[in-house]
Amino acid sequence: MPITIYQGHHHSLAPADINIVIDVIRAFTVAHYAFIGGAKEILLVGTAEEAFALKDTYPDYVLTGEEKGVGISGFDLDNSPKRMAMQDMADKRLIQKTTNGVTAALGALNAKHLFVTGFSNAKTTAEYVKTLAVKDCVLNIVASHPSGDDDMACAEYIKGIIEGTNAVTAAGVIERIKRSSVAEKFFDRSQPLFDPEDISYCTKELTGDFVMKVKQEREVPTIERVII
Template sequence: MQVNIYQGRTPSPETADITIVIDVIRAFTVAHYAFLQGAYRIFLAETVEQALLIKEKHPEYLLAGEVGGLPIEGFDLDNSPYHIKGENLKGKTLVQMTTNGVRATLNNLSSEQVFVTGFSNAKQTATFIKDNAKEKSKVNIIASHPSGDDDLACAEYINSILKGSDTVTIDEIIKRIQDSSVAQKFFDRNEPNFKEEDILLCTKELHSDFVMKVNKLSRFPMIERVNL
């Protein structure tokens, strides 16, 4: 298996058979918890305007996301896993729009298979791909934050699992996520829009029984829950 790691939300320079897009803080941790709370599917919107147009046609859908990390006016939910964890989302359809994770996913749909994850579901995602991919598959891992070490650390963790290496420990990854520049505002009491509880959830590895795969065949790309 050939694995390449790229950082940023722009299209990767090389195509692959499988792409894994990572957003630890916080988009795909939110998506993971949304499915745990019963969400049925999550559409990916490129812009706030597109998300609001989808909501116009489907008022029962819930809009979730952020711009610059902050809640979006007119959206039902923000980009906080701590808040999502308290929602009853059974059977609900979400529309997600975020600065890095969603944008990186939409820019990297050329692969035959596309998966998304945060750290919370990274082990399940990597193990699923390792067990099911063809031996000579080419895999791109996208650390969606352009400069943050949180996504890059998670990418290296996934890479180590795919290659059967034990050179990266969970404790090291958690520390890198917590110490990343992206995480620091969540520990700042002068930043009321960012909750420390989010980082606790973003660094908690869960043993859920599914991975998150992007369905590219629908009108708008959407994340679906694929049971293990």
């Protein structure tokens, strides 16, 4: 079973059986914590304008995301997993717009199954996908940051679990995330908009009973919490 890893958020992938899109720092870590907090679903949009238009239609939906790494004026929440973990998300529906993860997911819709994850839910996702993968299926993993080793480390970790080689350890992924160029600004005191505690959330592997699957039949692609 061939598994191809792509890096970057700009790909429009050819038809596949399974696509997995990764955004460790921070979109799909945020999504994971939203579902842990009880969120019902997360709508994925490519622009802030689309997000605001949906908010006009569904005023109770929660806008979350970023542009160029920082929160968007008029959004309810930014892209911080720490702050998401502190919210009461019970039965809430969210609208998410981010630079890398969401954009990459929207470019990976041409698949029978599309999953999204950060490192926090990577092992659970990989083990579930392993049960779906058959000999000749086409499986792609997208490390959504164009150059960051955080997403690439997680992609290699997931690939190793699915293939049964376990070539990359969880500890190794954590170290690479912390040392990645993407994480640097979170430890830079001259950039107070980036909270170093977010990296703690992004590097915490959690045991869970659900995966995040994108439902593609709807007009707006939507992440759903699928119990496994």
